[in-house]
Amino acid sequence: MWKSKYIFGPVPSRRLGRSLGIDLVPYKTCPFDCIYCQLGRTTTKTMERKEYFPLDEIIGEVDRKLKENCAFDYITLSGSGEPTLHSRIGELIEAIKKRTAKPLAVITNGSLLWDGDVRSALMPTDVVVPSLDAGTQEYFEAVNRPCPGLRLDRVVDGLETFSREFKGQMWLEVFLLGGMFDPRSRAREIAELTRRIRPTLVQLNTVARPPCESFAAPVPRDVMMELPSYFSGPTEVIAEFSAKWQNTPRPANREEILNLLSRRPCKSKDVAASLGIHHLEVLKVLEELVRERVLAVTEENSETFYEVITRNTEGEK
Ligand code: SF4
Numbered sequence: 176m177w178k179s180k181y182i183f184g185p186v187p188s189r190r191l192g193r194s195l196g197i198d199l200v201p202y203k204t205c206p207f208d209c210i211y212c213q214l215g216r217t218t219t220k221t222m223e224r225k226e227y228f229p230l231d232e233i234i235g236e237v238d239r240k241l242k243e244n245c246a247f248d249y250i251t252l253s254g255s256g257e258p259t260l261h262s263r264i265g266e267l268i269e270a271i272k273k274r275t276a277k278p279l280a281v282i283t284n285g286s287l288l289w290d291g292d293v294r295s296a297l298m299p300t301d302v303v304v305p306s307l308d309a310g311t312q313e314y315f316e317a318v319n320r321p322c323p324g325l326r327l328d329r330v331v332d333g334l335e336t337f338s339r340e341f342k343g344q345m346w347l348e349v350f351l352l353g354g355m356f357d358p359r360s361r362a363r364e365i366a367e368l369t370r371r372i373r374p375t376l377v378q379l380n381t382v383a384r385p386p387c388e389s390f391a392a393p394v395p396r397d398v399m400m401e402l403p404s405y406f407s408g409p410t411e412v413i414a415e416f417s418a419k420w421q422n423t424p425r426p427a428n429r430e431e432i433l434n435l436l437s438r439r440p441c442k443s444k445d446v447a448a449s450l451g452i453h454h455l456e457v458l459k460v461l462e463e464l465v466r467e468r469v470l471a472v473t474e475e476n477s478e479t480f481y482e483v484i485t486r487n488t489e490g491e492k
Pocket of ligand 1: 208213214217241242256
């Protein structure tokens with residue numbers, strides 16, 4: 176089996192079903208360092224746009240993956256950093272659109288949408304999922320910990336302009352935190368801004384996987400269910416992922432499991448659903464990898480997540 180450097184999955188996604196992901200920037204290269212990030216702290220905090228990974232290599236992997244005819248619902252530009260930092264993302268989007276009729280999504284923190292080049296690059300996509308987690312500069316700095324000088328009003332202006340120009344679906348993700356963060360007040364402040372931005376849909380999210388900072392607490396379910404009423408447009412609480420497809424059981428493959436978990440921590444049943452491997456087979460491999468100290472186990476909301484603590488495959492970050 177060939178080892179991909181930039182393509183991962185298909186992985187289970189709460190919004191996009193079975194998603195074939197493409198990483199466009201090295202691990203944790205991002206203009207933000209969100210306190211809830213499931214990937215850990217940002218190692219390269221930057222707003223510099225450049226060709227982080229060679230475009231021709233990424234397109235070569237796309238061709239190879241599409242030839243495999245694996246089942247997926249979306250191609251998603253996301254991964255372990257901010258995809259719009261890649262200066263040739265527009266060319267990649269055009270290349271993918273020429274190769275497949277499958278819908279294409281971009282998951283972005285929206286930090287660069289004030290840049291006309293970034294907005295133009297994203298125009299041919301079907302779904303863009305930007306984030307907006309704060310309604311004030313002070314809270315923006317506390318929760319997203321952006322690059323110095325990046326102001327919330329600039330980000331909101333970018334989101335508003337993009338929403339006006341974009342013909343596809345724009346699902347605005349609002350990530351809320353519980354505990355000391357007062358999610359009701361934060362949601363009211365953000366709701367005010369979404370009246371200007373007018374996304375297709377607002378999706379409310381909270382911590383469901385181990386966060387970067389332990390004080391980033393989840394919003395309790397009953398409070399979460401109350402929050403859509405604060406927003407004037409279509410708004411939903413993102414439901415937990417559930418697999419809609421049936422996989423043919425096959426043997427567990429350590430490399431595949433490690434490749435998936437190196438992107439983000441997952442529950443064992445999500446690994447099984449994503450890779451089409453029987454849950455018990457996955458558990459056997461996960462337990463073996465925990466014993467070998469390649470994986471660590473963490474608990475979040477009474478759920479067990481597995482994450483990579485040691486990379487043992489060549490070329491992985
Ligand atoms: S959550 Fe997204 S935007 Fe925030 S630091 Fe992590 S990768 Fe960057």
